[in-house]
Amino acid sequence: MGLFSNLPFLKRNAPEPAPAPAAEEPLAAPAAEPVPAPEPVAPVAATTPAPELAAPATPLAAPEISSQSRAQAEEIVRGVVAELPDFITVAVVASATGQILAGQWAGHSGGAVEVATAHAEIVHQVRQAIEALQLAPAEQLEDIVINLRRQLHLLQVLPQQGWLLYLAIRTQDTNLALARTVLRQHAT
Amino acid sequence: MQNILNDLPGALAIAIVDISSGMTLASHSNSTINPETAAAYNTEVVKQKQKAMQALKLQGESIEDILITLTNQLHLIKLVDDSKKFIYLVVNSRDTNLAIAREVLRSQNDLLK
Numbered sequence: 001m002g003l004f005s006n007l008p009f010l011k012r013n014a015p016e017p018a019p020a021p022a023a024e025e026p027l028a029a030p031a032a033e034p035v036p037a038p039e040p041v042a043p044v045a046a047t048t049p050a051p052e053l054a055a056p057a058t059p060l061a062a063p064e065i066s067s068q069s070r071a072q073a074e075e076i077v078r079g080v081v082a083e084l085p086d087f088i089t090v091a092v093v094a095s096a097t098g099q100i101l102a103g104q105w106a107g108h109s110g111g112a113v114e115v116a117t118a119h120a121e122i123v124h125q126v127r128q129a130i131e132a133l134q135l136a137p138a139e140q141l142e143d144i145v146i147n148l149r150r151q152l153h154l155l156q157v158l159p160q161q162g163w164l165l166y167l168a169i170r171t172q173d174t175n176l177a178l179a180r181t182v183l184r185q186h187a188t
Numbered sequence: 189m190q191n192i193l194n195d196l197p198g199a200l201a202i203a204i205v206d207i208s209s210g211m212t213l214a215s216h217s218n219s220t221i222n223p224e225t226a227a228a229y230n231t232e233v234v235k236q237k238q239k240a241m242q243a244l245k246l247q248g249e250s251i252e253d254i255l256i257t258l259t260n261q262l263h264l265i266k267l268v269d270d271s272k273k274f275i276y277l278v279v280n281s282r283d284t285n286l287a288i289a290r291e292v293l294r295s296q297n298d299l300l301k
Binding site: 142 | 221230237245246249253256257258
């Protein structure tokens with residue numbers, strides 16, 4: 001039985017928010033959320049798309065994120081923030097585990113961990129659907145756009161690192177085409 | 189649903205899905221895509237996003253639509269009927285552009301009220 005055969009994807013993860021980047025801007029660091037003890041997850045190879053259908057043979061510790069990866073994730077966040085300064089949230093999340101690697105939150109960051117986990121689960125469900133609909137390998141997931149009444153939430157797949165780039169922004173502060181262009185630049 | 193098919197003859201699959209059950213109320217496929225299978229997974233996608241929004245305590249907000257971009261396909265999920273149902277539409281992105289597909293769904297929305 002694989003780890004992914006049950007929906008309780010959420011139970012397996014206890015992602016910790018990334019430390020706030022050295023701030024030019026007065027943004028709050030994500031609140032330290034009381035999280036349950038991390039449950040073992042399969043290690044994620046940083047250079048390949050997340051092996052989401054693999055089951056570990058033995059329980060393993062939660063993957064450590066290298067400082068190099070964190071630095072790269074922070075660089076991506078800074079790049080998006082520079083082009084979309086009216087953002088609500090910009091975050092880089094590991095798609096296999098939902099761990100937040102870097103992020104900035106305009107205002108409070110409450111719920112950041114749950115949101116990151118939920119988005120990683122959404123991507124996982126979409127990828128499972130692609131398999132179940134026999135669309136793979138010709139069809140790969142590129143991005144997901146969620147339109148709310150007054151906000152736009154974008155999830156851009158970063159295939160090189162197995163990450164997701166998440167943007168939440170008010171529709172009055174951008175347009176979809178621009179936001180997608182900005183995020184896509186990081187998906188090379 | 190016939191209206192949507194008339195306006196988007198290149199649609200690869202289409203379904204109207206009840207969110208609480210994940211089951212299709214109507215569906216049609218012009219491809220190998222099984223709308224019932226897609227409906228089940230897409231229902232989970234919608235529910236996950238609704239859960240995420242609860243965690244954020246967003247006031248006065250709701251999901252209008254979800255657009256999933258694949259290499260050559262666009263999968264749209266348009267929530268209708270007070271977020272009790274969604275219309276699911278798959279088009280080939282070379283044949284149909286996003287703005288047209290969304291507009292067709294928006295104009296058909298009233299028929300489901």
